[in-house]
Amino acid sequence: MAMRSQIYAWDLYGEGTAPAGPVSLLDNLSSIVTPGTLYTAFTNYSTQAVTGSGSGLGISVISVGGGGEVTALGVTSFAYGNGYKVGDIVRLIGGGSGNDCTIQIQELQDDSDEWTGPSVMDLGVATSIFTGGKGNNIKNKAKTKEMQFIVVENFGCTPTVFFPGRLNGATWPTSNYRDRKIKNALGGPRAYIQFIVNTTGYFKDSDGVPRNGLPGNVAPYPLTTQFSVCLERKQPPVYILPTQTWDMTITCFNDFLADGGRNQLHCEQIGQLQAFFKYTLYDGVDSIIALRLVESAISVTPENVDMFKRNLYERNITMSSNEGQANE
């Protein structure tokens, strides 16, 4: 049978690369890998990456020992650098030092909008989960061949809970409500998913304008005990006709992973922002039948395709019998 189920799951951290960004304040004890020699207290030093590809970080040495070994340091104001990852090692250089003090990056600036990488996403911007450069992606744009017909039947993305505030007696732990932080009175990304077929948004608002699409709360993924009651609800099938290019975008509006005021989502582990869909791929003859069903304005489902085939065979047998060609 030339129809088969297919699934695609996306995670903002699915590519597995930790985000990079400006460096936060350093913790002296855990940051200093090699104290070095010939450093001077109250002096600013530039740095050179030993591992990683960050640049621009400045370090102020606060105190040194008898041999000029660094005992306390901090990030120089306005020299937080960029492109650093947690775990990167840099060397303090210049200023007559031995250039042999190395430190390890322990933390990135949580309140920065300058993070980069595939696990960092701009809020308010529709991002393709296929080729958007965020999370796990596919190499090429999705496109149906001439003899293919796709029906996306199930889909969803990370849902969000609403926090109605203290006035309603809600005494939620805002730092850990259902394993999430509450930020801006929302427990989640306030994510929307939209299918783009060729250049047109599939889900429209009531005024006919395709905007962000379907909220994750209506189509939650994953379905958990707390987000499973929607199981009975039908999901709108999305038809992708032959030779159409298509995409699925996700747009988020709430910085629920950092401090609640950023214009980026900084994802640092898998499962924080996800999307998923399941579709049926009709191929060959089945794609032609699917098109015929669409022309007849009948839903394209495996059952209806089978029904069409059965009717075809029955009619064929009847006609053959009438013409005396059927084998008894």
Added chain:
Amino acid sequence: MSVSYQTWEWSNIDESQTSGPSQKIPINGRTITLVANQPYDMFVGTVGNQTSIPPSTRATQFIVLEDIGVTPTNGSSLQVVVNTTSYFEDPDGAVSQGIPAKAIPYPCGAAPFDTGSAASNNGSAISIPSFKLNPPLYILPGQTWTMQYFTSQGILGGGDNGGGSVGGMVYYMQYDGADALIANNLMEMGVPVNLDNLDWYKQQALANNLQSLTQTGGVN
């Protein structure tokens, strides 16, 4: 097929902060105070994300509201208004404030708000819809409709977590063109308007047409 599924999610988050390519919803928006005992329109009101025009059905459209939901706070409810008539009434025929929020929790599985319940406060409790909207609610061609949120206790607005957010949702199917005509026919026949029945009607029509053509020699 000219049947489209649509949803609308509203919340009391300041729309005026909207910027960037994705309109109507702000980034890290600030919640707005909802005054107690006052209805708030979810589509063309004064608070939260809004559409450019009130929802309405054209002459060749037919809408079926499949599901509605709202954050399950104490004393809040959701009312559907068709033209100028509120849909949900009390048993004596008087207009009610609508469906209580705890009967239609949104998102599905949201914890019901109960000041005395630890399970509600830490989110381990879940609430499920108390009923299914069956028969569904039809919006006929030419009608305008909207939804109103009501709270008897009020919601305090504010930035960060200083305020509270509530959200409402409607999930509906819009039948267009020939499908809207069939939907009207189904309604007149007393048959529920849904996709299965729409398909059934079309299959019957095609079969009848084929039979008619066969009897009149229209097909070989």
